[in-house]
Amino acid sequence: MTLPDTRPPLDIDQLVRGLITEIGADSIVDADQDLSRYFKDWSGDHAGTGLVVLRPATVENVCKAVRFCSQVGVPIVPQGGNSGLVGGAIDAAGGCVILSLERLNKIRGIDPVNLTAAVDAGCILQTLKAAVAARDCYFPVSLGAEGSAHIGGIVSTNAGGTNVVKHGMTRANIMGLEVVLPDGRLWSNLLGLRKDNRGPDLSQIFIGSEGIFGIVTGACLRLSPAPKTVETAYVGCASFHDAMQLLTLLRRQCHEFLSGFEIISNRCLPLARLAKPDLRVPIDAEIPVHVLIELSCAGPLPLMDILETFLGAALEAGQIVDAAIAQNKAQAGSFWAIREGLVEGQALNGYHVRSDVSVRLSAIPELITKLEAMLAQDFPGWTALPYGHAGDGNVHFSAVPPKSIDPTTQRSIGKTIETAIFRVVAGLDGSFSAEHGIGRSKRDRLAATADPVQLDLLARLKSAIDPTGVMNPGCLIAPKEPAR
Numbered sequence: 001m002t003l004p005d006t007r008p009p010l011d012i013d014q015l016v017r018g019l020i021t022e023i024g025a026d027s028i029v030d031a032d033q034d035l036s037r038y039f040k041d042w043s044g045d046h047a048g049t050g051l052v053v054l055r056p057a058t059v060e061n062v063c064k065a066v067r068f069c070s071q072v073g074v075p076i077v078p079q080g081g082n083s084g085l086v087g088g089a090i091d092a093a094g095g096c097v098i099l100s101l102e103r104l105n106k107i108r109g110i111d112p113v114n115l116t117a118a119v120d121a122g123c124i125l126q127t128l129k130a131a132v133a134a135r136d137c138y139f140p141v142s143l144g145a146e147g148s149a150h151i152g153g154i155v156s157t158n159a160g161g162t163n164v165v166k167h168g169m170t171r172a173n174i175m176g177l178e179v180v181l182p183d184g185r186l187w188s189n190l191l192g193l194r195k196d197n198r199g200p201d202l203s204q205i206f207i208g209s210e211g212i213f214g215i216v217t218g219a220c221l222r223l224s225p226a227p228k229t230v231e232t233a234y235v236g237c238a239s240f241h242d243a244m245q246l247l248t249l250l251r252r253q254c255h256e257f258l259s260g261f262e263i264i265s266n267r268c269l270p271l272a273r274l275a276k277p278d279l280r281v282p283i284d285a286e287i288p289v290h291v292l293i294e295l296s297c298a299g300p301l302p303l304m305d306i307l308e309t310f311l312g313a314a315l316e317a318g319q320i321v322d323a324a325i326a327q328n329k330a331q332a333g334s335f336w337a338i339r340e341g342l343v344e345g346q347a348l349n350g351y352h353v354r355s356d357v358s359v360r361l362s363a364i365p366e367l368i369t370k371l372e373a374m375l376a377q378d379f380p381g382w383t384a385l386p387y388g389h390a391g392d393g394n395v396h397f398s399a400v401p402p403k404s405i406d407p408t409t410q411r412s413i414g415k416t417i418e419t420a421i422f423r424v425v426a427g428l429d430g431s432f433s434a435e436h437g438i439g440r441s442k443r444d445r446l447a448a449t450a451d452p453v454q455l456d457l458l459a460r461l462k463s464a465i466d467p468t469g470v471m472n473p474g475c476l477i478a479p480k481e482p483a484r
Contacts, residue, residue: 015074015097016052022068023061027103029053038079038098039090042145044347046087046441049094050077057103059178059186059217066215066470067184069097075473078211080153081124083145085354086439088157088210088475096473101152104217110135115223116175116192121152121216128221137223140167140259144340152216158208160435162339165391166259166296167224169435170207177203178218182466190220205461210437211472213465225298227259231307232294232332236287236322240386241365243289246319247391250293253310257303260294261391262339263364268385271345271400272338279341280334282324291390292339294332342387346398351407352385353399353414357425358434361393370424371397379417381405394434397421438476447478 019028029035031052040047051074056062069076075096079089091098101122108118112135119128125139125146132139143149143161153159155177159170167173176189189203206213237243243263250258266288273279283290295303304325311323326332346352359367372384381402388395399417401410422432422445438446447455462469462477473479 012051015072018068018072019052019054019065019097022064023054023056027054027056027061027065029055037082038100040082041085041087041090042083042148045085046090046092046439048087048090048092050091050096050098051094053098053100055100055103059104059180062099062101062104062180062215062217063184063186065097065099066180066182070183070468070470073468073470075470076215077472077475078152078156078215080122080150080156081145081148083143083149083153084157084439085356085436086433086441088437088439088472089153090440091474092440093474099215101150101215101217105150107131108218110137110223111192112137112223114192114194115225117221117223118190118192118218119151119221120218121150121155123151125149125151125154132223133226136226138226139173139221139223141170141173144343151219151221155207155216155219156209156211157437158435160389160392160394162260162262162389164389164394164435165261171204173222174203174207174219175222176220177206177216179206179214179216181214182468182471186217187214188218190218192220205465208437210439210476212462212476214471227296228298229301229303230259230294230296230329230332231303232260232292232326232335233307233311234282234324234326234335234338235291235293235311235320236283237289237291237320238287239365240289240368242319243291244361244364244390246291246314247361249314249319250310254295254306257295257297257301257306258293258391259296260292262292262388263390263395264290264292264339264342264387265385266290267383268342268345268387269338271349271385272341273345274341274348275344276337276341279338281338282335283322287321290338292335339387342385346385346400349400351401351410351414353417353421355395355397355418355421355432356434356436357395357397357421357430357432358393359395359425359428359430361390363428363430364390364393364395367395367424367428367430368397370427371421374420374424375399375417378420379413382413382417389435440475443474443476443478446476 077096079100104120105122106120140163178188314320383400385398
């Protein structure tokens with residue numbers, strides 16, 4: 001599945017002059033400034049460059065910039081907060097214009113009656129969540145990177161996070177989009193209608209498409225009433241099998257309230273402490289599997305009593321080893337800090353194999369058992385760190401190399417480990433990308449493993465919407481080499 005490569009040799013000065021005429025000099029980042037933040041992602045694993053960096057402050061100027069680039073045949077890489085992990089907003093070849101949405105960052109309106117918010121694509125997720133909370137509303141997409149992630153980015157990657165078990169992926173929380181198409185035209189559906197059956201919902205084409213069909217400039221988001229009652233527990237289980245059995249029981253008794261269910265191997269704890277040295281684990285750290293449970297609701301219901309009764313019965317039945325229930329918001333925050341700290345700790349510790357996979361809920365224990373066995377048998381000395389959003393089937397399986405291996409060898413072996421992880425996941429009919437997307441780093445794997453009919457439909461959509469291949473070339477779909 002390939003598309004034409006539209007990168008001609010360019011006169012950069014002529015390109016910049018044309019863009020200045022179209023959108024003004026204030027929308028173009030001076031090449032003498034430090035541009036490094038536009039050329040690398042949060043993980044540091046992906047780096048690139050670009051012909052020029054644009055920062056338009058209006059939707060009109062995004063349209064003008066895209067129209068001009070399309071007319072002169074210059075590809076565009078849309079960019080949000082660069083909090084992605086698969087290189088979707090990084091062009092290693094450097095033959096593209098980088099179009100950052102960071103100045104298009106307004107909250108256009110919040111409707112607490114309709115439970116919707118209209119926002120610019122460059123609005124930071126944390127800013128949005130605070131603004132809707134002030135109106136007694138809640139936007140449920142919750143990420144570790146919410147202090148830097150842009151709304152346009154989470155839409156374009158269909159981001160997941162810790163609340164998917166209750167509220168679904170980003171896709172489930174989008175009511176409409178505003179998109180600049182590859183020819184510079186603007187398509188908008190920000191009406192906030194809960195029922196609108198006038199044909200297919202075109203917004204769905206752009207959600208999760210990682211900017212290959214157009215640039216999201218605005219979104220109408222589905223809100224929920226702000227949760228008034230939230231209870232959090234930190235639980236110890238003897239195995240991942242027991243943890244998933246606990247989830248089954250919890251869903252049967254508390255399905256309407258379950259808003260978080262995270263699993264953590266106790267081997268992750270040293271890395272969490274690396275990021276947060278004062279971290280306190282509320283149960284015995286030697287218990288093999290730790291579980292974070294969150295129940296929430298909009299009304300003043302006795303969730304504490306419900307959680308205490310449930311965990312008490314589970315403890316008595318031997319389904320859990322220990323449990324602690326947060327007595328206040330600060331203590332709940334300290335429980336979640338363990339989950340957040342282990343991710344930060346991995347980054348501080350250095351290179352590691354990172355994966356983002358999903359299987360059916362019933363297959364999670366088997367998945368982790370097989371991955372741990374594979375790593376121990378085939379890659380001795382590497383440490384397995386399984387954790388993730390088990391409530392929705394998403395497991396992050398990291399492999400940390402021994403310090404005795406030099407960095408070059410670590411990365412070489414790491415690629416082999418990644419392939420082995422994906423092989424195990426495929427054997428369980430799972431996905432090698434649960435929530436992080438495809439980007440550039442997983443593009444070839446998608447091409448090699450996806451259903452040919454799916455790939456054909458994707459290529460046909462790309463060709464129909466973006467026939468010249470100007471939008472984010474090399475992301476998700478490999479560009480075709482020019483004919484010789």
